Amino acid sequence: MLTVDFDRLGLQPGDRVLDMGAGGGRHTFEAYRRGADVIAFDLDADELETIREWTAAMAETGEAPVGASADVKQGDALALPFADGEFDRIIAAEVLEHIPADIQAIEELVRVLRPGGTLVATVPRWFPEVVCWKLSEEYHNNPGGHIRIFTEEELRDKITKAGLTFDGKDYKHGLHSPYWWLKCAVGVRNDDHVLPKTYHKLLVWEIMKNPKALQLASKVVDPVIGKSMALYFHKPL
Numbered sequence: 612m613l614t615v616d617f618d619r620l621g622l623q624p625g626d627r628v629l630d631m632g633a634g635g636g637r638h639t640f641e642a643y644r645r646g647a648d649v650i651a652f653d654l655d656a657d658e659l660e661t662i663r664e665w666t667a668a669m670a671e672t673g674e675a676p677v678g679a680s681a682d683v684k685q686g687d688a689l690a691l692p693f694a695d696g697e698f699d700r701i702i703a704a705e706v707l708e709h710i711p712a713d714i715q716a717i718e719e720l721v722r723v724l725r726p727g728g729t730l731v732a733t734v735p736r737w738f739p740e741v742v743c744w745k746l747s748e749e750y751h752n753n754p755g756g757h758i759r760i761f762t763e764e765e766l767r768d769k770i771t772k773a774g775l776t777f778d779g780k781d782y783k784h785g786l787h788s789p790y791w792w793l794k795c796a797v798g799v800r801n802d803d804h805v806l807p808k809t810y811h812k813l814l815v816w817e818i819m820k821n822p823k824a825l826q827l828a829s830k831v832v833d834p835v836i837g838k839s840m841a842l843y844f845h846k847p848l
């Protein structure tokens with residue numbers, strides 16, 4: 612499921628896009644479908660190889676328009692191997708909460724964004740994340756896991772101080788918060804427990820079918836308990 616609103620980001624065919632901390636590649640794939648020249652950037656070589664394979668398959672099946680391109684790049688978020696102002700759009704989805712030197716990572720993102728370009732940063736929302744941390748040490752206390760819980764004000768302040776202008780916010784995945792609360796309550800690795808296992812079927816239904824009933828439910832719960840918050844910015848000319 613997408614956390615980023617690509618229309619709000621302003622993505623246009625031909626835009627140079629950086630998906631920083633691309634993970635499984637969900638936002639890379641969508642940017643590619645929309646005709647972007649997208650780079651999936653991550654520290655995990657295995658994830659990047661999977662993205663490379665999937666984007667190649669998309670090209671073969673015609674899922675991406677002519678002129679679009681997708682590539683991968685492995686590296687460190689604290690020293691991005693790109694030129695100043697290289698990208699029109701930057702996505703940093705669910706990654707800053709993992710990076711100890713988050714300010715340095717933000718400064719690098721701002722550096723490689725062109726003047727007039729846009730950036731979206733998404734992180735777990737404060738209240739749903741606090742509940743998870745309270746219920747389970749295992750949820751966050753593992754190598755490469757979440758090391759901080761952002762408030763909206765903190766994240767906005769760090770990014771605006773780095774030189775960007777705040778444009779707005781959004782909340783996503785409200786139906787996912789109760790699932791993670793259940794997982795944390797019964798054990799995050801306890802995949803056979805009846806409560807999260809049953810709730811997971813609801814999420815699969817949402818992802819695969821996106822029925823009207825769950826669309827309406829999301830509109831109600833996203834502003835209240837959305838699992839993720841997305842903050843949108845632009846770089847002044």
